[in-house]
Amino acid sequence: MSRPGNGLEHAVHLGSLHLRGVVLASRHKDKNATADHVRRATALAAQIPTDILQHNLTFGPGNTALYELAAHVELDAPNKAAEVAGPLLKQPPAGLKPSRVGRLAIDTARARLATKDLVGAEDALKYAFRVAPQMAEIHPMAREVLRVLWTVHQRSRPDLLVMAKRAGLAN
Structure with a gap:
């Protein structure tokens, strides 16, 4: 023992x-x-x-x-967060469940949004919706990033409309 x-x-x-x-x-x-x-x-x-x-x-x-x-x-310190996030998103750590990888993508989206990398934030959010769709639809931080992106780009970014509809933020 x-x-x-x-x-x-x-x-x-x-x-x-x-x-x-x-x-x-x-x-x-x-x-x-x-x-x-x-x-x-x-x-x-x-x-x-x-x-x-x-x-x-x-x-x-x-x-x-x-x-x-x-x-x-x-x-x-969103610049540091975005720097740390890059390699983690490219090669998520072994052993992490999809819900944890989804959370990684959501936090990456938050960091990129804070650094004004709107395309990068959208890409990270798409990744979250791909690996953990149910979580991405309802997670408050994902919804907030999506709300900001939707407000800024709602007419020019069709993928945002798809995600906003899934999350119940658009009709």
Whole structure:
């Protein structure tokens, strides 16, 4: 029997708590606490070869990268978030379920929108609708990005109309 504090289960549970800390600290705009939680989660994720789902918690290197990306958006560093997002979207981390990859695409769309890359934001949103359509249709952050894009480009971008209809934002 392993001692408490050792092993995969410990890394998943403690790492998941640090990911929650990333969310809370970044939404509170606390850069130091966010960085500390990211550092600790990354160290724990390094013990796991690929993301795993255990006790309804997904944890590993990929999911940790997604949380770090989202933290950059929350901390008003969309350029850094967009930079981090590029390679992750091209090659999503192994072991991530479609819902997590969809969330990656939504956060990428948020970052690109904040950097005024409207085409990139639309492309990321399309990706979210492709990999996790049900989630993309109802997720508040996806809907907000879509609402902004729709307002700016509703007549010139037919793909936005399709997504807006699916999300219930247009008739």
